[in-house]
Amino acid sequence: MKDKHIKKIIKSEIENHIPERLDTSGFGLTKSVTASKKSGLSMQFKYGFSLATFVIIFIVAAMFLFEPANDPTPVQPYTFKADNEVVSFSAMSTTSLLSYTESQNLLTEVSKLSMTQSEADSVVDYVEPYLKLSERFLSQDNGFLIREVTSDLLEYTNKTEFETLDALGKSIKYTMYYNIVNQDIKDDEETYEMEGLLIYGKKTYQFSGSKEIEEDEEVFEFTAYIDAANYVSSKHKVEEEETKFEFKTVINSILVEESVIEIEIEDDEKEIVLEFIKGNDYGTYKFKYETEDDITKLSIEFDVRTNGIEKDGEIEVYVIVDEVTLETSYKLIVDTDEDEVYEYRRDRDEDEDDEDDEDDEDEDDNDDEDDMLSDSVNI
Amino acid sequence: MVIKQKYIDKLRQRDEDTFEYIYDLTKKGVYIIIFNIVKDHEVTRDIMQDVYLKMLDSIGSYQTKTNFYNWLLMIAKNQAIDYYRREKKIVHIDETDFIEQFSSQEETPEEKDIFDRLLSVLSEDERQIVLLKIVDNLKHKDIAALLNMPLGTVLWMYQEALKKMKEVRE
Numbered sequence A: 001m002k003d004k005h006i007k008k009i010i011k012s013e014i015e016n017h018i019p020e021r022l023d024t025s026g027f028g029l030t031k032s033v034t035a036s037k038k039s040g041l042s043m044q045f046k047y048g049f050s051l052a053t054f055v056i057i058f059i060v061a062a063m064f065l066f067e068p069a070n071d072p073t074p075v076q077p078y079t080f081k082a083d084n085e086v087v088s089f090s091a092m093s094t095t096s097l098l099s100y101t102e103s104q105n106l107l108t109e110v111s112k113l114s115m116t117q118s119e120a121d122s123v124v125d126y127v128e129p130y131l132k133l134s135e136r137f138l139s140q141d142n143g144f145l146i147r148e149v150t151s152d153l154l155e156y157t158n159k160t161e162f163e164t165l166d167a168l169g170k171s172i173k174y175t176m177y178y179n180i181v182n183q184d185i186k187d188d189e190e191t192y193e194m195e196g197l198l199i200y201g202k203k204t205y206q207f208s209g210s211k212e213i214e215e216d217e218e219v220f221e222f223t224a225y226i227d228a229a230n231y232v233s234s235k236h237k238v239e240e241e242e243t244k245f246e247f248k249t250v251i252n253s254i255l256v257e258e259s260v261i262e263i264e265i266e267d268d269e270k271e272i273v274l275e276f277i278k279g280n281d282y283g284t285y286k287f288k289y290e291t292e293d294d295i296t297k298l299s300i301e302f303d304v305r306t307n308g309i310e311k312d313g314e315i316e317v318y319v320i321v322d323e324v325t326l327e328t329s330y331k332l333i334v335d336t337d338e339d340e341v342y343e344y345r346r347d348r349d350e351d352e353d354d355e356d357d358e359d360d361e362d363e364d365d366n367d368d369e370d371d372m373l374s375d376s377v378n379i
Numbered sequence B: 001m002v003i004k005q006k007y008i009d010k011l012r013q014r015d016e017d018t019f020e021y022i023y024d025l026t027k028k029g030v031y032i033i034i035f036n037i038v039k040d041h042e043v044t045r046d047i048m049q050d051v052y053l054k055m056l057d058s059i060g061s062y063q064t065k066t067n068f069y070n071w072l073l074m075i076a077k078n079q080a081i082d083y084y085r086r087e088k089k090i091v092h093i094d095e096t097d098f099i100e101q102f103s104s105q106e107e108t109p110e111e112k113d114i115f116d117r118l119l120s121v122l123s124e125d126e127r128q129i130v131l132l133k134i135v136d137n138l139k140h141k142d143i144a145a146l147l148n149m150p151l152g153t154v155l156w157m158y159q160e161a162l163k164k165m166k167e168v169r170e
Helices: A003-015 A033-046 A051-066 A083-105 A109-113 A121-138 A357-362 B005-012 B016-038 B041-057 B068-087 B095-101 B109-120 B124-134 B140-147 B151-166
Strands: A145-150 A158-165 A171-186 A189-200 A203-214 A217-227 A230-237 A244-251 A254-266 A269-278 A281-292 A295-306 A309-321 A328-336 A341-347 A376-378
Touching (some): A003 B016, A083 A171, A083 A203, A121 A309, A269 B151, A281 B140, A295 B151, B016 B041, B016 B124, B041 B068, B124 B151
Antiparallel strands (some): A203 A217, A217 A230, A254 A269, A281 A295
């Protein structure tokens, strides 16, 4: 039996039996404060408002009365409006993870050994690949700005540009050149495969993608490659109850990490919930953008088990700009529920705009005191 | 699920709108917890009435900074167990009984039959995890906290449960 069908039956069978309202007559509940506006209205009516005025006020009062007193907004799945939004998100997220993987492989053994180990290290290490992805997706209230334009590469018939913002408000532009292959339309359902190039900044990745119908469900798959042995793939099934993407990271033909990202709306704001499993470690991270005193930060709740130890708490992530070099980095403040606080710095800049990115691999010893890559400071 | 303190404060004052709000947010979880123990829709609805009254009556003992939803679900679980004790029924029943007790007049025979068979292949813990995940849309980590299980166990059990249910024939 199909996943979707199972979930539908279970959900509807239970929900059909849940009472919409309880009999609260014996609960001793009191009318809400907003309801007291009623008496004010009748007083005003006494003072001779016309019928028309009364009707207007009645409507306004009704709006107050029927408005939920505490503006409740339960968590809901985020909805992509069109296929090209799904493809754009898949492209952005897989290349973001792939770019991170690529940069990690450039780390020398020396720099890895120089990392200060602490209990919070692994908490940060697992979340780090997802920072850029979250930054670029959560910064935009209305999703990506997507444009279909005429291809200027002979090998590819289609060109799509999409744009998002980072935490500093800087525009990040992605360009996809691709060919559609094996396109088919059956019963108004379109399926296709696509192959092409994705370019952002100075980076270029090959990709393949598809939209298929599996057991009546629309399934989008997308893979960004370094080569056949090194890639990140995503899979997204279109479901009403949740919007999630499954990621697989393969390095040297070995599956090294699996994760699931769920996108939802809470209090009218987008948030990303990441669940990962890597070896015996697993956990969840919940990402949200927050602005306090005009400073925007990425706020992350975490609950993970690493090296056999369970940890939970919060991480605040700030983007720090070096005023002299204009290089940027992430400052992560990890606050565990055991009241331990750690501060970390992590690289943020990519090759995309760096003029001197080729020098990055031997940079470690050249950095000034601000560059605390991989160092942790217990504050 | 985290319920903001301001709503709990209003609930202490037995504010009607806040009660409705809390009820809408929590009714699925409460229903599932009770139903998974008593396995009867009618009884579950009766116990729900008691649970929410008990919630109001004992909200003074609710400790701020603990999870309100978990606290409420604990009341639901205790009320359901109390019911069983009163009725002198046993909590664990075999699969045949289970299928019969899930019956309801409001369901179409086909759907009811599939629903019964789907849940009957699951263990009690798997059933609870599946219902909380699918019906209440709780996160795995929230289910883990609620059931006092490691997150990995919940993730694994949920996947196993889905696999088992996929093998059930329509």
